[in-house]
Amino acid sequence: MNNYPYPIKIRAVWWREEDKSICWINTKELPFKEEIICSSDPGRVAKAIIEMEIRGAPAIGVAAALAIASYAYKVKTRDIDSFYREVDSAINILWNTRPTAHNLFWALRRMRRKLHEAVEKGVSVDEVVEILENEAKNIMDEDIRANIKLGEYGAELVPDNSTILTHCNAGALATAAFGTAEGIMRAAWYKGKKIKVIATETRPVLQGARLTVWELVKEGIPVTLITDNMAGYVIRKGLVDLVIVGADRITSEGYVVNKIGTYMIALAAKRKGIPFYVAAPTSTIDLESTINDIVIEERNPDEVRKVLEKYITLPDVSALNYAFDITDPDLVTAIITEKGVIKPPYNENLPKILKK
């Protein structure tokens, strides 16, 4: 297991075998400090997700699954019904952390299904614990493999010597490893394509400036940082050949929910006539949902009033803090998944690809 065709230099979340705990790199501290935290407490992992120590839709899903597996080892009771109730309430704690990232619910549903099936079969608590560990490890490994696969599909769409604009962090730190949008950049880079990246800073949490820049520098891929409000101008000026972003949720019609600011970039790309690609594993696609079901997370307005914990405005000014926005399907050139590149019409082609 774990034979990946490319170097895996950065992991956002992983399993620590010695004490069956989940570990993560605290992205709140990057790029200044590489702090590793390990825990088996679902409440602690939930806090890490809410406060964005762990963030990025696929990473959140993997972390939630590993947290459940780790907690299962710590449950004391050997009575299967009490065990079921305790693990089920841990699932609920993680369920109520961030409302937009589809991968969270997808991963927790998988864990709950395994728990339910095992208990129905009448197996022992120790066996269920092992089943949960295997399922969580599968979710993690599948995420890494999906990113590599979609990275390879996407790399074929990246011209040599091109400049890619990306928004926020859809990198290794937003997934179990390798990244989605950045997975494409990594695959293109390892295949020898000379690419350059323009990264937006991504206010208010600065994932682009703090995380994307750190990752790309570590990889040796040339990166230039811009403020979010420069994106329109650099696209208009012809400094960008293509845009690649990640996604937190994709609806059945092909609406893309991604980091706030994505929509403005998609509009500018359309106007300029350059491709706007969305990179996401199929675990981000929710065929059951339509645009009416999307819940956009609203975070503490203090994130907008502050930069790196320091107020930049009057502390009591009214501020909005939508964490995500919605990009219409007609602005999306293609959705790149581990099952292939999906072109419009998305309402017809998404279900076809997902059934593969």
Ligand SMILES: CSC[C@@H](O)[C@@H](O)C(=O)COP(=O)(O)O
């Ligand atoms: C691969 S996750 C999707 C990303 O493009 C992006 O929206 C993102 O970084 C997630 O947001 P975050 O709020 O940091 O969890």
